[in-house]
Structure formats: structure tokens, C-alpha cells
Amino acid sequence: MTALLETRGVWQRFGGLVANSDVSISVGRGEIVGLIGPNGAGKSTLFNLIAGVLPPTQGSILFDGEDVTHMPAAERCQRGVGRTFQVVKSFETMTVIDNVIVGALVRNTVMREARRKAHEVLEFTGLAARADVLASDLVPAEKRRLEVARALATEPKLLLLDEVLTGLTPTEAQTGVALVRKVRDAGITVLMVEHVMEIVMPLVDRAIVLDLGKVLVEGKPADVVRDPKVISAYLGDRHAVGA
Amino acid sequence: MDKDFAARRRRDLIIAAVLAVIAALTPLFVKDVVVQNILILTLMYAGLSQSWNILSGYCGQISLGHALYFGLGAYTTELLFTKFGVLPWFGMLAGGVVSALIAMGLGYPFFRLRGHYFVIATIVIAEIGLLLFHNWEWAGAAMGITIPIRGDSWLKFQFLRTKLPYFYFALALCCLAWFVTWWLENSKWGFWWRAVKDNPEAAESLGVDVFNSKMGAAAVSAFLVAVGGSFYAQFVSYIDPESVMGFQFSLLMALPAVLGGIGTLWGPVLGAAILIPLTELTRFKFGGSGRGVDLIVYGTLIVLISLALPRGLLSLFSRPKKTGAAR
Secondary structure (H helix, E strand, C coil): CCCCEEEEEEEEEECCEEEEEEEEEEECCCCEEEEECCCCCCHHHHHHHHHCCCCCCEEEEEECCEECCCCCHHHHHHHCEEECCCCCCCCCCCEHHHHHHHHHCCCCCCHHHHHHHHHHHHHHHCCHHHCCCEHHHCCHHHHHHHHHHHHHHCCCCEEEEECCCCCCCHHHHHHHHHHHHHHHHCCCEEEEECCCHHHHCCCCCEEEEEECCEEEEEECHHHHHHCHHHHHHHHCHHHHCCC | CHHHHHHHHHHHHHHHHHHHHHHHHHHHHCCCHHHHHHHHHHHHHHHHHHHHHHHHHHCCCCCCCCHHHHHHHHHHHHHHHHHHCCCHHHHHHHHHHHHHHHHHHHHHHHCCCCCHHHHHHHHHHHHHHHHHHHHCHHHCHHHCEECCCCCCECCCCECCCCCHHHHHHHHHHHHHHHHHHHHHHCCHHHHHHHHHHHCHHHHHHCCCCHHHHHHHHHHHHHHHHHHHHHHHHHHHCEECHHHHHCHHHHHHHHHHHHHHCCCCCCHHHHHHHHHHHHHHHHHHHCCCCCHHHHHHHHHHHHHHHHHHCCCCHHHHCCCCCCCCCCC
């Protein structure tokens, strides 16, 4: 089985700063993969390269067997890449349902069908009761959820989640975790950038740890958290010695 | 939920139909030519502002250069008529197409600009257009074009004895612009435009073709405004650069929408219904040149609105929360 997503020797430089150096990762169909790492590890950069916000300085990105390295974000969405934003970007003057309809229009050209699809997604994500509320009136946790709903409405093969669980209360985070599982059970592959290890580790099938722009370790979450390299990256060398 | 939505759209359509019928009947009661004149201008600016609102309200690309399209509509029609004998009806269509094409041609570089830079570009381009027409001998330069009057005729769309045909045309234009907005509001384009206005980056991630959304909005908007310009040229039967491409037209398209509620279905109509009679009356009361007092009125209104009701007068009517977009 070929991977759904693959990056091959991806580099990204911003002036003198190397945000990603020679990153090669792959995400298989149906997996939940966590992309983790300390602050400044290059997670968000890699994420944006995969979503198509900007092309990498060097290297290539393959999605579903196709080279998408230089494909703009909107086209990648049509190919089946859905994403959320770390800093939520709701359409603030539009209602929740209208926000989701924008996403649903990618695969539904008839308005009635797009609207039906959007309702379906709101039901799925537990936002149905808030359908007619302005996005600007949602509480932060709901806004995160709206990001996910909007992306799901585009019927992605791969869903990219950028810190959707960060900054939530424990209860909210648990509902979020349940939603991510539900998404995967619906047959959608998930690649998630996360900060909070204890939430993300039980959730993912595989974790990829970035540090200083490079892939440090990748493997099963249980192994990754015990890896001395990971501990030293997060906590400093002193703590790694005893591990 | 879907039923609510469908019901709301039907309600809008019914209200519009009722208003249109009432408007169509007013000439039965209003015989005064000055008042008829004000009604015609009000309807025309309502239609223009509604068209402006498509690009600037829905799609969020604030243009203060729509006078260019207004003037292009007027000039295309009258040049075709006086130089080649093409009937104004065809000239009107030609003007619309020319304007839409130019809007897209200008959009190509300018839609890469954001926010204030875009606004400045639109102002500058309209001024350049004005200067070009000032110096274009074949198009009458600063002298302008006088439309030869050959008596009342629907074919040539000119009337001396009555203003009623102009009134009904202005009403039709206003209804058309409203209906186009109503129809587009619940289409892929309408959703794309609002998404582009609110957050282009998020829109892109959801498969929205941001650039072409703007181009589409610009084309529709410019087309309708140009038809308005053609109409105005026939209505006043004399055009020169200042009188059809001056900056005041750009303002008079933007202000009603801003006053009533920018990016809303009813805002431009409401705004025009208040603003245009008000300015025409002040012009009437405070003397011929008028340039001063009506501008003071606009300015004061805009300051008041932006301080007290930044989403326009319509926000007074919108039920909080439930309905979403102010309407």
C-alpha cells in the first residue's frame, strides 16, 4: 500500500533560518499520526508546506500518488487535503452553517446539497445546535470545532489538525479526542500537530518528533516518549541521562 | 433550519416585489417634476450602490473608483450613438461588457493588493480615466458630448415631455441589481465572496479560488454600474468627463451601502432611500452649486454612522444572534 502523504527531503529556509531540513515523512491511509516537538521545532512550517500555503525551498511532497509540491492550497483541498488553523480563522461575519457551507461547496455544486452536507457535518461534530449563530459569537472551543467541521465538509482524505486540542479545558480536550477518533473511524487519515503530549500520545497510532527542523524520532507513541533523544529535546540533556 | 432559511429568502423576495409595485405606482400620485427627478436619482443610486455592494460589500474589495465604470458606460453608449448611430440599448450592453472587461483587466494586477492599498489604487485609476477622457479629442475631450435630441422615442431612449420612462428604467435597474444580489447571495459565488472578505487564507484552504472570486465580483459589479452610467447619460442627455466620471459618483455609490449596511441585501436600498433625497433636497434648498452643503451632509452622516452603527442602519433591525447576517 502506498502512503497517502509523503514528503521527500523537504527543506524550508526563511532567510538564514532553516525551519525544516531534509524532512522525509510518510503518512499511511487510515492512520492518526502525531507531529510533535518542542517550540520552534518546525512543526507548523512543515504543516504549512503540506497544506500548500507555500512551496518548500527544496524537496517534494506527494499526496495520493501525485506530486503536489507546487500546487496551491485551494487545489490541494480539491484533491482531498483538509486543514485547520492554529490561530482560528473563522468567517466571523457568517453564521456557523454558512461557514461550513463554504467547505461543502468544494464537492457539492448544488446549493441545496451543500447545505444538507453542512448540516450533516454539524451533526457529526456536535455543533448542530449552534448552526444559526454568528461565528464571532462562538466560544473558543466551539471555534476550534468549527475549524474541524469546515475542513470535514470538504470531504478530505487527509485531515491536517493544527493544535486543535491545545488550550482547551480537560473536558473539552476529551471531547476533541473523541471527535478525532470519530473522524478516523469515518475513514479519514489524520495528521495532527500537537503540543500537549499527554493528550496526543494515547490518541495517535504513530508519532513523529521534530527537533530543530529535523525528524528526531518516529515510532509508536509508547516508544517515542521513552526515547532518551526525545526527553532531552523536551527537557534538556540532564533529564535524559537517567532514562 | 432549512425551512427557516428558505422562508427568509422567500420573505425577502416578497418584500422586494411589494416595494417594487409601490414604487411603480408612485408616479400616479407624484406629478411634481422636481420630486420625480429625485425619485429617479434615488432609484438609480440604489441600483448603483447595490451593484457596488457586490464587489465591495460581499467580496470585501472596497472600491472608491466605480465612477470609472459609470463613466465608461455613459461614454460607450454615447460614442456608439453619436459616431456610429448604434441605438442606446445596444450601447448599454456594450458599455456593460467594456466595463466588465476593464474591471477584470484592472483586477489582474490590483487584486494582489490588500486593504488600503487596493482602495488607493481604485481611486487613482478612476482619476486617470477621468484625465484620459479630458484629453481625448475624439470623445469630445473636456467639452463632452451632447446627445442629439430627435423627439420622444423608446427606440432611442430619449424623452423630453415626460420623465416617466426614465423613472421606470431606473426602477427596473434597481430591481435588477437587487435581484442579482439576492440570487447570488445563495450561490457558490455569494458564499465564496463572503469567505474571501472574512478570511482569504481560510477560504483558500477550503478550496475557494480567491483571485477568480474577486474577478467575478468585479465583472458583475462593473457591468451593472455601467448600465447605470448609460442610463444616466440618456437621462441628462449631455455628458462630459466630470459629469459622469467625477469622484462624487464613486462616493455616491459607496455611501448608501455604508449607511444602510455594507455587505447586506437591503443596505444599499435603505441607504439610498435616505441619503439621495436628503442630498438632493439640501442641494435644492441651499442653492444651485450645492457642492458644499451636500458634502457636509454626507460627511456628517458617515461620521455618525461609523461611530454609532458601524454595521449600518440595518443592524438596528437585525435580531441579535438568531438571524446571523444583518438583513
